[in-house]
Amino acid sequence: MPSEEWTTIEHVSRYLERADEFPHRMEGEGVLLEHVPRDARRVLDIGTGDGRLLALLQADRPEIAGVGIDFSDVMLARAHDRFGVDERVELVKHDLTEPLPDLGRFDAVVSSFVIHHLEHERKRTLYAEAFDLLEPGGVFANFEHVASPTQRLHLAFFEAINEPIEHEDPSDRLLDVHTQLDWLREIGFDDVDCYWKWLEMALLVGVKP
Ligand SMILES: C[S@@+](CC[C@H](N)C(=O)[O-])C[C@H]1O[C@@H](n2cnc3c(N)ncnc32)[C@H](O)[C@@H]1O
Structure with missing residues:
Protein backbone atom coordinates (compact mmCIF):
# COMPACT_ATOMS: atom_id res chain seq x y z
CA MET A 1 0.00 0.00 0.00
CA PRO A 2 1.65 3.29 -1.06
CA SER A 3 0.64 5.39 1.99
CA GLU A 4 1.13 2.67 4.57
CA GLU A 5 3.28 4.82 6.87
CA TRP A 6 0.16 6.87 7.73
CA THR A 7 -1.16 3.86 9.61
CA THR A 8 1.74 3.95 12.11
CA ILE A 9 1.67 5.92 15.38
CA GLU A 10 5.24 7.17 14.82
CA HIS A 11 4.58 8.73 11.41
CA VAL A 12 1.25 10.24 12.44
CA SER A 13 2.66 11.66 15.70
CA ARG A 14 5.62 13.20 13.92
CA TYR A 15 3.35 14.87 11.35
CA LEU A 16 0.85 16.16 13.92
CA GLU A 17 3.61 17.54 16.18
CA PRO A 23 5.50 28.23 7.04
CA HIS A 24 2.48 30.06 5.56
CA ARG A 25 0.17 27.09 6.11
CA MET A 26 -2.41 29.17 7.96
CA GLU A 27 -2.43 31.74 5.14
CA GLY A 28 -3.39 29.05 2.63
CA GLU A 29 -5.96 27.57 4.99
CA GLY A 30 -7.40 31.05 5.50
CA VAL A 31 -7.87 31.50 1.75
CA LEU A 32 -9.50 28.07 1.55
CA LEU A 33 -11.98 29.07 4.27
CA GLU A 34 -12.80 32.27 2.35
CA HIS A 35 -13.84 30.21 -0.68
CA VAL A 36 -16.15 27.78 1.08
CA PRO A 37 -19.58 29.34 0.50
CA ARG A 38 -20.88 31.18 3.58
CA ASP A 39 -24.15 29.29 3.33
CA ALA A 40 -22.52 25.85 3.03
CA ARG A 41 -24.34 23.36 5.25
CA ARG A 42 -22.50 20.12 4.50
CA VAL A 43 -18.79 19.67 3.81
CA LEU A 44 -16.68 16.63 2.96
CA ASP A 45 -13.03 16.59 4.05
CA ILE A 46 -11.05 14.07 1.98
CA GLY A 47 -8.21 12.58 4.06
CA THR A 48 -9.27 14.44 7.17
CA GLY A 49 -6.42 13.19 9.37
CA ASP A 50 -7.10 14.46 12.88
CA GLY A 51 -9.89 16.70 11.52
CA ARG A 52 -7.81 19.86 11.28
CA LEU A 53 -9.69 21.40 8.32
CA LEU A 54 -13.14 20.45 9.65
CA ALA A 55 -12.26 22.07 12.97
CA LEU A 56 -11.15 25.27 11.20
CA LEU A 57 -14.41 25.32 9.24
CA GLN A 58 -16.48 24.77 12.37
CA ALA A 59 -14.70 27.56 14.20
CA ASP A 60 -15.59 29.87 11.31
CA ARG A 61 -19.25 28.72 10.97
CA PRO A 62 -20.47 26.58 13.84
CA GLU A 63 -23.62 25.36 12.10
CA ILE A 64 -21.74 23.42 9.39
CA ASP A 86 -20.04 16.24 18.38
CA GLU A 87 -23.01 15.25 16.23
CA ARG A 88 -22.05 17.73 13.52
CA VAL A 89 -19.08 15.55 12.51
CA GLU A 90 -19.16 12.09 10.96
CA LEU A 91 -15.91 10.17 10.54
CA ASP A 107 -21.89 22.14 -0.62
CA ALA A 108 -18.10 21.92 -0.45
CA VAL A 109 -15.48 19.22 -0.79
CA VAL A 110 -12.16 20.15 0.79
CA SER A 111 -8.84 18.39 1.25
CA SER A 112 -5.47 19.27 2.73
CA PHE A 113 -2.15 17.58 1.90
CA VAL A 114 -3.67 14.23 1.00
CA ILE A 115 -4.36 13.71 -2.69
CA HIS A 116 -0.66 13.94 -3.60
CA HIS A 117 -0.29 10.52 -1.94
CA LEU A 118 -2.39 8.93 -4.69
CA GLU A 119 -1.25 7.80 -8.13
CA HIS A 120 -1.85 10.48 -10.77
CA GLU A 121 -4.60 8.50 -12.49
CA ARG A 122 -6.44 8.15 -9.17
CA LYS A 123 -6.03 11.87 -8.43
CA ARG A 124 -7.96 12.62 -11.59
CA THR A 125 -10.77 10.12 -10.99
CA LEU A 126 -11.09 11.37 -7.40
CA TYR A 127 -11.48 14.95 -8.68
CA ALA A 128 -14.32 13.72 -10.92
CA GLU A 129 -15.94 11.91 -7.96
CA ALA A 130 -15.73 15.13 -5.92
CA PHE A 131 -17.46 16.97 -8.78
CA ASP A 132 -20.28 14.40 -8.76
CA LEU A 133 -20.79 14.76 -4.99
CA LEU A 134 -21.16 18.54 -5.14
CA GLU A 135 -24.41 20.46 -5.31
CA PRO A 136 -24.59 23.08 -8.12
CA GLY A 137 -22.59 26.08 -6.94
CA GLY A 138 -20.57 23.85 -4.64
CA VAL A 139 -16.82 24.34 -4.26
CA PHE A 140 -13.93 21.93 -4.48
CA ALA A 141 -10.85 23.24 -2.65
CA ASN A 142 -7.69 21.18 -2.53
CA PHE A 143 -4.90 22.64 -0.39
CA GLU A 144 -2.11 20.52 -1.74
CA HIS A 145 1.55 19.62 -1.81
CA VAL A 146 2.43 20.10 -5.49
CA ALA A 147 5.52 19.46 -7.58
CA SER A 148 8.18 22.11 -8.08
CA PRO A 149 9.13 22.89 -11.66
CA THR A 150 12.83 22.21 -10.93
CA GLN A 151 14.86 20.04 -8.55
CA ARG A 152 16.52 23.18 -7.19
CA LEU A 153 13.14 24.55 -6.13
CA HIS A 154 12.19 21.17 -4.69
CA LEU A 155 15.30 21.26 -2.50
CA ALA A 156 14.57 24.91 -1.62
CA PHE A 157 11.09 23.91 -0.39
CA PHE A 158 12.49 21.26 1.95
CA GLU A 159 15.04 23.75 3.22
CA ALA A 160 12.28 26.33 3.77
CA ILE A 161 10.17 23.90 5.81
CA ASN A 162 13.30 22.91 7.76
CA GLU A 163 13.03 19.27 6.77
CA PRO A 164 16.02 17.25 5.50
CA ILE A 165 15.33 16.04 1.96
CA GLU A 166 16.10 12.51 3.23
CA HIS A 167 12.84 12.75 5.22
CA GLU A 168 10.83 13.18 2.03
CA ASP A 169 7.66 11.12 2.38
CA PRO A 170 8.08 7.92 0.30
CA SER A 171 4.34 8.02 -0.44
CA ASP A 172 4.51 11.48 -2.08
CA ARG A 173 3.42 11.48 -5.72
CA LEU A 174 3.78 15.18 -6.44
CA LEU A 175 2.20 16.65 -9.56
CA ASP A 176 2.45 20.14 -11.04
CA VAL A 177 -0.31 22.70 -10.58
CA HIS A 178 -1.11 23.20 -14.26
CA THR A 179 -1.91 19.56 -15.02
CA GLN A 180 -4.27 19.46 -12.05
CA LEU A 181 -5.99 22.73 -13.04
CA ASP A 182 -6.44 21.40 -16.59
CA TRP A 183 -8.07 18.25 -15.21
CA LEU A 184 -10.48 20.27 -13.06
CA ARG A 185 -11.52 22.30 -16.14
CA GLU A 186 -11.93 19.14 -18.26
CA ILE A 187 -14.11 17.58 -15.54
CA GLY A 188 -16.42 20.59 -15.76
CA PHE A 189 -15.48 22.87 -12.89
CA ASP A 190 -15.81 26.63 -13.40
CA ASP A 191 -13.56 29.40 -12.07
CA VAL A 192 -10.67 26.94 -11.83
CA ASP A 193 -7.44 28.47 -10.63
CA CYS A 194 -4.63 28.26 -8.16
CA TYR A 195 -6.01 30.69 -5.55
CA TRP A 196 -2.89 30.72 -3.34
CA LYS A 197 0.61 29.31 -3.60
CA TRP A 198 3.90 29.27 -1.69
CA LEU A 199 6.62 27.04 -3.16
CA GLU A 200 5.14 23.50 -3.08
CA MET A 201 1.99 24.44 -1.16
CA ALA A 202 -0.92 25.40 -3.41
CA LEU A 203 -4.66 25.90 -3.15
CA LEU A 204 -6.48 24.52 -6.20
CA VAL A 205 -10.13 25.53 -6.44
CA GLY A 206 -13.02 24.86 -8.81
CA VAL A 207 -16.74 25.64 -8.62
CA LYS A 208 -19.44 23.25 -9.86
CA PRO A 209 -21.68 25.14 -12.31
C1 LIG B 1 -0.42 14.91 5.54
S1 LIG B 1 -1.80 14.12 6.30
C2 LIG B 1 -3.02 15.41 6.18
C3 LIG B 1 -4.13 15.28 7.19
C4 LIG B 1 -5.09 16.47 7.27
N1 LIG B 1 -5.84 16.62 6.04
C5 LIG B 1 -4.32 17.74 7.58
O1 LIG B 1 -4.40 18.70 6.80
O2 LIG B 1 -3.65 17.79 8.61
C6 LIG B 1 -2.26 12.96 5.04
C7 LIG B 1 -3.52 12.20 5.38
O3 LIG B 1 -3.91 11.44 4.24
C8 LIG B 1 -4.37 10.18 4.68
N2 LIG B 1 -4.22 9.23 3.57
C9 LIG B 1 -3.10 8.98 2.86
N3 LIG B 1 -3.35 8.02 1.94
C10 LIG B 1 -4.66 7.70 2.07
C11 LIG B 1 -5.51 6.76 1.41
N4 LIG B 1 -5.07 5.97 0.43
N5 LIG B 1 -6.80 6.69 1.79
C12 LIG B 1 -7.27 7.48 2.80
N6 LIG B 1 -6.51 8.36 3.47
C13 LIG B 1 -5.22 8.46 3.10
C14 LIG B 1 -3.47 9.86 5.87
O4 LIG B 1 -4.01 8.86 6.69
C15 LIG B 1 -3.38 11.23 6.54
O5 LIG B 1 -4.41 11.42 7.46
Missing part, protein backbone atom coordinates in the same frame (compact mmCIF):
# COMPACT_ATOMS: atom_id res chain seq x y z
CA ARG A 18 4.85 19.61 13.24
CA ALA A 19 1.47 20.45 11.73
CA ASP A 20 1.47 24.08 12.89
CA GLU A 21 5.08 24.68 11.90
CA PHE A 22 4.77 24.67 8.11
CA ALA A 65 -21.99 19.60 9.26
CA GLY A 66 -18.80 17.81 8.28
CA VAL A 67 -17.90 14.37 7.03
CA GLY A 68 -14.24 13.39 7.32
CA ILE A 69 -12.84 10.34 5.55
CA ASP A 70 -9.45 8.75 6.05
CA PHE A 71 -8.03 5.24 5.99
CA SER A 72 -5.76 5.53 9.02
CA ASP A 73 -7.13 4.19 12.32
CA VAL A 74 -4.44 6.18 14.12
CA MET A 75 -5.53 9.44 12.48
CA LEU A 76 -9.23 8.68 12.91
CA ALA A 77 -8.65 8.04 16.62
CA ARG A 78 -7.09 11.50 16.87
CA ALA A 79 -10.09 12.97 15.04
CA HIS A 80 -12.46 11.17 17.43
CA ASP A 81 -10.46 12.64 20.34
CA ARG A 82 -10.85 16.11 18.82
CA PHE A 83 -14.58 15.98 18.07
CA GLY A 84 -15.78 13.66 20.85
CA VAL A 85 -19.54 13.18 20.60
CA VAL A 92 -15.70 7.43 7.92
CA LYS A 93 -12.88 4.95 7.37
CA HIS A 94 -12.15 4.67 3.68
CA ASP A 95 -9.14 3.97 1.46
CA LEU A 96 -8.99 6.68 -1.20
CA THR A 97 -7.41 4.32 -3.71
CA GLU A 98 -10.99 2.99 -3.96
CA PRO A 99 -13.93 5.03 -5.34
CA LEU A 100 -15.60 7.29 -2.76
CA PRO A 101 -18.48 5.62 -0.92
CA ASP A 102 -22.02 6.98 -1.15
CA LEU A 103 -21.88 9.87 1.30
CA GLY A 104 -24.72 12.03 0.00
CA ARG A 105 -24.31 15.50 -1.51
CA PHE A 106 -22.11 18.37 -0.31
